[in-house]
Amino acid sequence: MTAASIRARVRAEMTDEIKTVARRHLATDGANLSLRAVARDLGMASSAVYRYFASRDELLTAMIIDAYDALGGTVEAAVSGTGFPDRFLGVCHAVRDWALANPHEWALIYGSPVPGYQAPTDTVGPAIRVILVIGRIVGEASAAGEVPAGEPIGGRLGDDLRYVAERAAPGTPPQLVARAIAAWIHLCGAVSAELFGQLNNTIEARREFFELQMRGAAAMISRPA
Amino acid sequence: MTAASIRARVRAEMTDEIKTVARRHLATDGANLSLRAVARDLGMASSAVYRYFASRDELLTAMIIDAYDALGGTVEAAVSGTGFPDRFLGVCHAVRDWALANPHEWALIYGSPVPGYQAPTDTVGPAIRVILVIGRIVGEASAAGEVPAGEPIGGRLGDDLRYVAERAAPGTPPQLVARAIAAWIHLCGAVSAELFGQLNNTIEARREFFELQMRGAAAMISRPA
DNA sequence: CCGCCGCAAGAGCAGTGCTCTCTTTTGTGG
DNA sequence: CCACAAAAGAGAGCACTGCTCTTGCGGCGG
Known part of the structure; x- marks a missing residue:
């Protein structure tokens, strides 16, 4: 039993080492990660790497999961303060700070998906951590009466939102969940815009502008149209 | 003279043909565009393509410029209606519709930039057409008294915004320009989120949700925090 | 009419992902 | 403790890529 786990542990260590070099x-x-280059850095033949990852895509998928988890963990740990806007703004800055520190990993998870863009189901768990944090903050603010629900939403979108709300933030009004998702999308858009050069030669006071935007997003939640 | 222009015209036609196949x-x-595959499709040697584009990056740059121009032209042509929110929403839907029809080109211009790729200055002209349209709409709405200016913005961000405002939308209050840019970023983020699969298994009523979001963005402009 | 220059073609280099076969290592069950 | 099978590594090889270099062809300008 322990003997069998020796092999498994060595294998896990090797896998981690490959991922570290790949990162x-x-x-x-x-x-454009090169499996052969990673293998060279590890001093092993490229074919040996295939014992650990069946393909380059599988390595990339592992990197994506790790990136989601790193971001998710960072953001979850950064939640602090009291009162809705501050807690939300803290999350926004945590996301932006992580993205600035790990731009390529951000691009990997929030940029254009690579060719086939088949997201394995393993990725959805880590992927939703950030939006879940936002959902929790908004849900708690709602329960505390800090933010209004806003006008109900009907139609198919209403159904979708009810489904999402009851699974991700039970007890939170669906229309509020919609605004939370919109704020998250704005957050991702703002970070991507800054990181991908959309603001070049335009706005240099990036952090201030980001803060302004996210204050607007928070206001959009606090004060529905 | 005409002879020289014959050469030039043939060359331009060949260039267009390459770009068409590449598209x-x-x-x-x-x-992950393959120059060799494009050459094969054209029945020519891969080395011949280099007579027209010095590198794969240069071809991609041409595609990027074309994509920016196609999107910009579509959006400019789609501006209609009266009153601020409707005009803005029309632009939003024009952007989204174009992106849904040309997902890979959208990914090319608003997705993660290809590694090591530096956007040449030729791209900035076409790149800013969409935000200029939004700026014009907001500026006109401001001139017509449809949207308030909001509280002034100081500091470095205020300087940046004043600079941008006087160059891109003279006479428009800088703080309003900031909200216009934020709305544009939210727009890009919403389209990318939908296109890059961030909404998978969550919200199926995509158009309705997009409309809701962009109404929020419009409200953010009309009614500053 | 000739020469020249733009154009195309092909070979070739270095790199890539991935597969196959072969050898070595090594944990493991008896 | 030891033989053995399974796991791991190595290396060659295939098809592909971007890009360069050299060579030959042909239409255009003088």
């Missing part, structure tokens, strides 16, 4: 390559070279 | 490849295979 380093990702940080320098960008998304 | 087709882009639409099917995604962003």
Whole structure:
């Protein structure tokens, strides 16, 4: 039993080592990760890497999951303060700070998906951590009476939102969940815009502008149209 | 003279043909465009393509410029209606519709930039057409007294915004320009989120949700925090 | 009419993902 | 403790990529 786990542990360590080197390559070279280059850095034949990852896509998927988890963990740990706007703004800055520190990993998870873009089901768990944090903050603010529900939403969208609300933030009004998702999308858009160069030669006071935007997003939640 | 222009015209036609085939490849295979495959489709040697584009990056740059121009032209042509929110919402839907029809080209211009790729200055002109349209709409609404200016913004961000405002939308209050840019970023974020699969298994009533979001963005402009 | 220059073609280099076969290592069950 | 099978690594090889270089062809300008 313990004997069998020796093999497994060595294998896990090797897998981690590969991912570490791959992450380093990702940080320098960008998304076009070369399996052979990683193997060279590890001093092993490229074919040996295939014992651990069936394909380059599988390695990338592992990197994506790790990136989601790193971001999710950072954001979850950053939740603090009291009162709705501050808690939300804290999350926004945590997301932005992580993205600025790990731009290529951000691009990996929130940029354009690579060719086939088949997201395995393993990724959805880590992927939703950030929006779940936002949902929790908004839900708590709603329960505390800090934010109004706003006008109900009907139709198919209403159904979708009810479904999402009861699964992700039970007790939170669906229309509020909609505004939370919109704020999250605005957050991701703002970070991507800054990171992908959409603001180049336009706005240099990035942090201030980001803060302004996210205050607007918070206001959009606190004060529905 | 006419002779010289014959050469030039043939060359331009060949260039267009390459770009057309490249665009087709882009639409099917995604962003990892193969110059050799394009050459094969054209029945020519891969080395011949280099007579027209010095590198794969240069071809991609041309595609990017074309995509920006196609989107910009579509959006400019779609501006209609009267009154601020409707005009803005029309632009939003024009952007989304174009993106849904040309997902890979959207990914090319608003997705993660390809590694090591530096946007040449030729791209900035076409790139800013959409935000200029939004700026014009907001500026006109401001001139017509349809939207308030909101509280002034100081500091470095205020300087940036004043600079942008006087160059892109003279006479429009800088703080309003900030909200216009924020709305544009939210727009891009919403389209990317939908296109890149961030809404998968969550919200199926995409158009309705998009409309809701953009109504929120419009309200953010009409009614500053 | 000739020469020249733009154009195309092909070979070639270095790199890639991935597969196959072969060898070595190594944990493990008896 | 030891033989063995399973796991791991190595290396060659295939098809592909971007890009360069050299060579030949042909239409255009003088």
